[in-house]
Amino acid sequence: MQTDKTRYWLLAAPALAVMIVFYIWPLVNIWAISMTEPALGFGNYVKMTESQAVQTSFVITFRVAALTTVICVLLGYICAYSITNVIRSARPLLIAMVLLPFWVSVLIRSFAWIVLLGRSGLVNDAMRDIGLIDAPMRLMHNEFGVVLAMVHVMLPFAVLPMMANMRGIDRAYTEAARGLGASEFTAFRMVYLPQTLPGVASGALLVFVLSLGFYITPALLGGGRVLMVSEYITYQIQEFLNWGLGTAISVALLVATALVLIVAARFVNLRSALLERS
Amino acid sequence: MSAPKTAPETVPGGPASAFRIAMGTGGWLVAAFLALPILVVIPVSLTDTSYIGLPKDGLSLQHYESYFTSARWLGGTAASILVGLAVALISTVLGAAFSIGCWFLGNRAATIARWVLIVPILVPPVVQSLGFYRFWVTLGLIDTWTGVILAHTLLALPYVSISVFAALANLDPKLPQAARSLGASVWRTVWEVVVPAARPGMITGAVFAFIVSFDEIVSVLFITVRRVETLPKLIWEGIQDNIDPTIAVVATVLVLVTLVLAGAVAVRRT
Numbered sequence: 001m002q003t004d005k006t007r008y009w010l011l012a013a014p015a016l017a018v019m020i021v022f023y024i025w026p027l028v029n030i031w032a033i034s035m036t037e038p039a040l041g042f043g044n045y046v047k048m049t050e051s052q053a054v055q056t057s058f059v060i061t062f063r064v065a066a067l068t069t070v071i072c073v074l075l076g077y078i079c080a081y082s083i084t085n086v087i088r089s090a091r092p093l094l095i096a097m098v099l100l101p102f103w104v105s106v107l108i109r110s111f112a113w114i115v116l117l118g119r120s121g122l123v124n125d126a127m128r129d130i131g132l133i134d135a136p137m138r139l140m141h142n143e144f145g146v147v148l149a150m151v152h153v154m155l156p157f158a159v160l161p162m163m164a165n166m167r168g169i170d171r172a173y174t175e176a177a178r179g180l181g182a183s184e185f186t187a188f189r190m191v192y193l194p195q196t197l198p199g200v201a202s203g204a205l206l207v208f209v210l211s212l213g214f215y216i217t218p219a220l221l222g223g224g225r226v227l228m229v230s231e232y233i234t235y236q237i238q239e240f241l242n243w244g245l246g247t248a249i250s251v252a253l254l255v256a257t258a259l260v261l262i263v264a265a266r267f268v269n270l271r272s273a274l275l276e277r278s
Numbered sequence: 279m280s281a282p283k284t285a286p287e288t289v290p291g292g293p294a295s296a297f298r299i300a301m302g303t304g305g306w307l308v309a310a311f312l313a314l315p316i317l318v319v320i321p322v323s324l325t326d327t328s329y330i331g332l333p334k335d336g337l338s339l340q341h342y343e344s345y346f347t348s349a350r351w352l353g354g355t356a357a358s359i360l361v362g363l364a365v366a367l368i369s370t371v372l373g374a375a376f377s378i379g380c381w382f383l384g385n386r387a388a389t390i391a392r393w394v395l396i397v398p399i400l401v402p403p404v405v406q407s408l409g410f411y412r413f414w415v416t417l418g419l420i421d422t423w424t425g426v427i428l429a430h431t432l433l434a435l436p437y438v439s440i441s442v443f444a445a446l447a448n449l450d451p452k453l454p455q456a457a458r459s460l461g462a463s464v465w466r467t468v469w470e471v472v473v474p475a476a477r478p479g480m481i482t483g484a485v486f487a488f489i490v491s492f493d494e495i496v497s498v499l500f501i502t503v504r505r506v507e508t509l510p511k512l513i514w515e516g517i518q519d520n521i522d523p524t525i526a527v528v529a530t531v532l533v534l535v536t537l538v539l540a541g542a543v544a545v546r547r548t
Contacts, residue, residue: 104532276444
């Protein structure tokens with residue numbers, strides 16, 4: 001049997017080796033760079049904590065990610081609930097509408113929002129044509145535009161785990177509560193909602209973690225005015241070639257992400273939220 | 279229109295109520311918010327103007343012509359398809375072998391290995407791209423197709439391993455045991471018993487891997503310079519320059535291809 005075990009490891013080994021050598025090792029190296037360039041020590045981390053710009057960037061990032069998560073959970077819950085419990089015959093259409101953005105690249109979706117929200121974008125043009133506004137409103141290059149487009153990108157990540165969770169809920173409990181005289185809303189609030197919290201938690205976690213490190217949409221819709229951490233890092237590296245500070249901020253962002261996961265592990269079953277996600 | 283429609287369709291549990299109508303309407307509104315903004319690229323792609331906007335005096339195919347005659351756009355499209363296919367093939371083989379091995383092992387070490395393989399889902403794209411860049415410089419892989427395929431394979435592996443493992447959840451461990459006790463070797467058992475059970479997961483995984491690669495932009499921005507150009511990179515540069523409606527054409531083509539493929543899959547399933 002011992003040799004069988006070796007053979008199973010032989011199957012698993014190539015992917016694991018590739019991942020460790022070409023992915024984990026370069027990540028460790030990022031940390032090494034932050035401690036050695038330009039000089040050995042914690043200099044970059046001191047500089048990072050003293051920098052007002054870095055602090056602002058982290059505050060913006062957490063604010064945008066939190067806002068995106070809250071909106072995604074609210075809208076996603078309504079959508080998942082109505083797909084699971086309300087809409088019957090049009091359900092496949094509704095599911096297709098939720099999944100469509102999943103299969104269209106983030107780049108294309110961000111482009112669509114730029115077309116809609118730009119200074120001479122479709123929304124501004126339409127509102128001027130019907131006389132609602134005189135001068136174009138600023139709908140992007142601010143947090144509003146970034147959050148709107150990010151909600152659009154992240155929403156399916158919230159809907160899918162909630163839908164999977166709701167599908168497994170036995171309606172008998174809610175019906176029993178109704179039979180015992182609870183109003184529909186009370187039965188929902190007291191009986192149904194608590195059962196859906198695991199789905200809500202894994203959806204929220206996924207959206208929050210992905211939002212923390214998101215680059216494309218904030219960079220395109222923010223127009224340099226909503227500098228989230230990922231864009232700030234790129235800026236340090238590409239404009240100033242400041243690898244020391246850039247990698248130090250990267251490590252900070254990684255640690256922040258890890259902390260979120262560790263805290264979340266107390267409320268969310270990480271195994272089913274991440275490892276066994278279907 | 280949707281609200282009254284939900285009334286006769288209620289699941290057992292009572293007649294249409296304000297609550298159900300509100301939820302039903304809300305569901306439609308959210309789905310519309312998800313699906314409709316993407317479709318805006320279609321009219322823009324047909325514009326007769328030379329800037330991004332709705333058609334002014336009539337529809338025009340001029341931007342389609344410039345896409346389908348541009349060596350750069352077509353080259354980028356072909357490159358992304360080829361890279362995506364290579365990534366799908368490599369990551370599906372590696373990821374399926376990995377998940378099958380872990381499934382047999384079923385111990386703590388195998389679970390840890392599975393966590394290691396999904397790390398790329400959790401690490402911010404910019405951070406991992408910095409890692410790629412520095413290591414790829416050492417390896418001489420900057421601005422090479424090998425470098426892009428390798429990076430994308432790493433990013434696709436989590437999806438393949440998750441979906442193959444999910445498929446194996448339905449396989450009764452007694453089946454491979456039976457094959458083994460009847461004298462089949464480990465490799466023959468894997469090939470003739472486990473791989474067929476894993477196949478649906480491998481197909482899903484391969485599709486995911488292709489899409490991950492086809493859409494990937496952040497690492498490409500870091501590890502390529504001028505020689506290697508993928509479709510997302512051309513779109514990214516086009517959006518930065520901001521004026522050319524050709525991007526709307528590319529977006530329309532991609533959205534339509536997605537719709538057609540999704541429709542075909544849906545029809546095949548029913």
